[in-house]
Amino acid sequence: MILNLDKVREYFPALAGEWTFFDNAGGSQTLKKVVDRISQFLLSSDVQLGASYTISQLAGERLALATKGMATFINANSSKEVVMGPSTTMMLKVLSMSLGQTFTPGDEVIVTNCDHEANIGAWVALEKQGMKVKVWQVRPDTLELHLADLEPLMSQRTKLVALTHASNVLGTINPIKEIAAFVHDRNAMICIDGVAYAPHRLVDVQDLDVDFYTLSFYKVYGPHHALLYGKEEHLLRLPGLNHYFITQTDIPYKFQLGNVNFELSYGMLGLCDYLSELAQLHYGDETAPDLRNQMVQAFDLISIHEEKISDRLLNYLNNKPNVRVIGQSKADRQTRVPTISFVVDGINSSTIPAKIDQNYIGIRYGDFYARRLIEYLGLASQGGIVRVSMVHYNTLEEVNSLIEAFEQIF
Ligand SMILES: Cc1ncc(COP(=O)(O)O)c(C=O)c1O
Known part of the structure; x- marks a missing residue:
């Protein structure tokens, strides 16, 4: 079965x-269904939550529904494991400030050199409190994280390993389930940045068995808003950052400072509606009976299509003698997402996107806040990498047009 791109x-x-x-x-384009939900919230339930009057009750019910929908989206055990807030950077900062209070000087945290800075800087900041930060590096030949390199970094004092599910530069999917088991065997926790993964493959926090997971809705067809997942036992135990009278058991509120964009949270139900309709549209009578499995069906189609368009672009880039793909060269949907980066011999990356603009095609160059990776690869002086980041709504025709535009430049 193939994804009906027109639909x-x-x-x-x-x-x-x-x-x-x-x-x-x-940032992906936004679903009309999401925008409609946001409007619906603002136009008919834009009041403060928690009062007795009917509209306030309605607002609360809508938020609860959205939280449940997002719990289903990541397969959390319950809504109590979902905290929503302004951005992944902010959610990880909140998490590190909270977790940091439970660590003692000399405790250790491991970060990678291939993450977006959001999941590095928040942890490096704990050095000021006496925590030791170690760096798990990708190997220069494979550009992948190898468990054998994590092993010697782990010690009795390791409290947390923080890494990305998929690199926003390399596109590589890290084997999180395996890494989480390895980390848990050594009595540490694991915190995953799923921002670059969630638009492409269906997240399953229970299957991965991770302690914390974040994603940004504006890359998953929604608004500028984000989600932090935490295992309930952790969220209950961790100190909150909210006012002193917000109780320890008050999840998510103890991690949400102020009234945090409830309309945007509600908007994300539009993503659930969309994925459900995609499943119905393609599977008809064979559509799964419940939302989670409809999401599974939708993402199966999405990932097959993504592999197809990645294959077209990667084939082209791999066959250009003056181009070096930075990341996996194969389009395999099990091991990479369609975020494809490359450099061209003798051409500064900064000069390429502006030329492509003329064709009404938006691409970008730089380090994409994975600055440590770009520096490690020695690509900073070349303007970083050129990145073509696709999602399921992109077509083969669009890829062909991009290839034609590239042909004019290198
Ligand atoms: C992989 C990754 N992690 C984290 C972030 C930060 O997300 P936010 O803008 O929601 O803080 C980004 C944003 O580009 C990203 O690509």
């Missing part, structure tokens, strides 16, 4: 314009 694209009004969006890892 898919109808759900995203912005795609009817003249631009091709290939900077999706910076």
Whole structure:
């Protein structure tokens, strides 16, 4: 079965314009269903939660429904494991400030050199409290994280390993389930940045058995808003950062400072609606009976299509003698997402996207806040990498147009 691209694209009004969006890892286009939900909240339940009057009750019910929907989206055990807030950077900062209070000087945290800074800086900041930070590096030949390199970094004092599910530069999917088991065997916790993964593959925090997981809705077809997952036992135990009278058991509120964009949380139900409709559209009578399994069906189609468009672009780039793909060269949907980065011999990466703009195609260059990786690869002086980040609504025709545009430049 193949994804019906005409139908898919109808759900995203912005795609009817003249631009091709290939900077999706910076932010995807928004589902009309999400926008409609946000409007619905604001136009008919924009009051403070928790009062006795009917509209306040309605607002609370809507938020609860959205939280449940997002719990289903990541397969959390319950809504109590879902905290929503302004951005992944902020959620990880909140988490590190809270977790940091439970660590003692000399305790250790391991970060990688291939993460977005959001999941590095928040942990490095704990050095000021006497924590030791170690770095798990990708190997220069494979550009992958190897468990054998994590082993010697782990000690009795290791409290947490923080890494990305998929690199927003390399596109590589890290084997989180295996890594989580390894880390848990050594009595540490694991915190995953799922921002670059969640738009492409269905997250399953229970199957991965991770302690913490974050993602940003504006890369998953929604608004600028984010989610932090934590195992309930951790969220209950951790100190909150809210006012002193917000109780220890008051999840998510103890981690949410102020009234945090409830309308945007509610909007994300539009993603659930979309994934459910995608499943119904393609599977008809064979559609799974429950939302979670409809999501499984939808993401199966999504990932197959993503592999197809990645394959087209990677084939082209791999065959250009002056181009070096930075990341896996194969399109395999099990091991990479369609975030494809490359450099061109003798051409500064900064000069390429502006030339592509003229074709109404949006791509981008730089370090994408994975600065430590770009520096480690020695690519800073070359303007970093050129990144083409695709999602399921991109078409083969769009990839062909991009290839034609590249042909004019290198
Ligand atoms: C992999 C990754 N992690 C984290 C972030 C930060 O997300 P936010 O803007 O929600 O803080 C980004 C943003 O580009 C990202 O690509």
